[in-house]
Amino acid sequence: MRFYFDVTNGEHSRDDIGTELADRDEARAEALAVLAPIAGDVFPDEKACSVSVTVRDSDRRPIFQASLALVEGWID
Template identity: 45%
Template structure:
């Protein structure tokens, strides 16, 4: 198993200094994509446009995978 670090970008960069171990890159990809909705769910940013990214680094701290989730809200009615 190899160690990977999951850095989160949601307006500010939060670096993972601990990392987690995974058997292969498919598991790394799955884990990175799975955490994005949780990040978006608990983020309390203002506005109608948000972008959340996870950059995965290997044990040598080289980026190996990135995934991004964009949320956009658009009012379809006039608001008072």
């Protein structure tokens, strides 16, 4: 089954190629696996930002979304 992974991290990147995976559980795992490296590239340069991945199924309907957010500030 083909799944599409759209990424938003200040800009929206739509996946038009997709990835063949066995099922929804594998698609979820893949979305979570790609989220951390993307966030690692973005977060060090930003004071506040978020990164999200939306998974679409073979009919290109959104079926899953995961996001990470960073909010930072000095306490004193």
